[in-house]
Amino acid sequence: TYEQRKVVEFTCQTAFFISIVIVQWADLIICKTRRNSLFKQGMKNKVLLFGIFEETFLAAFLSYTPGMDVSLRMYPLKINWWFCALPYSILIFIYDEVRKLIIRRRPGASDPNYVLLFTYISF
Structure with missing residues (x-):
């Protein structure tokens, strides 16, 4: 029926929202350093870790809170949809780790470091 198709549509939109949150984890972590590897730098920034957990908690809250299907049209997801x-x-x-490795391997080359120039946006 039409109502069932709309529920499937809104569930898929919720899954898309959750996917954006999961990909933002990687975006947040790779923006932490320009050249150092995450394994060398570590994850000591408590504000960053809190932000990742808070973002995930907010997404879960919006997805699983009763009434969100009416107000925001967000439907609860099966747990395996979180891993898509x-x-x-x-x-x-x-x-990004490979990109940073290439940048670290050529720190003082006579030619411009094209990997750094063309893969890192500086404002």
Whole structure:
């Protein structure tokens, strides 16, 4: 029926929102340093860790709180739908670690470090 299709649509929109939250984990972590690896730098920033947990908690709260299906049209998700974006988050993290490794390998080259110039946006 039409109502069932709308419930599926809104559930998929909730899954998309959760996927954005999961990918933001990687974005937040890779923006932590320009050149140092996360494994060398570590995760000592308590505000950053709190932000990751708070963002995840808020997404879960919005997804599972009764009444959100009416007000925000967010429907509860099965737990395995939370992991759909995890491979993309890992891919982003690995890509940036490789990029940082290439930048660290060529710190004082005579030619410009093209990897740094063309993969890091500086404002």
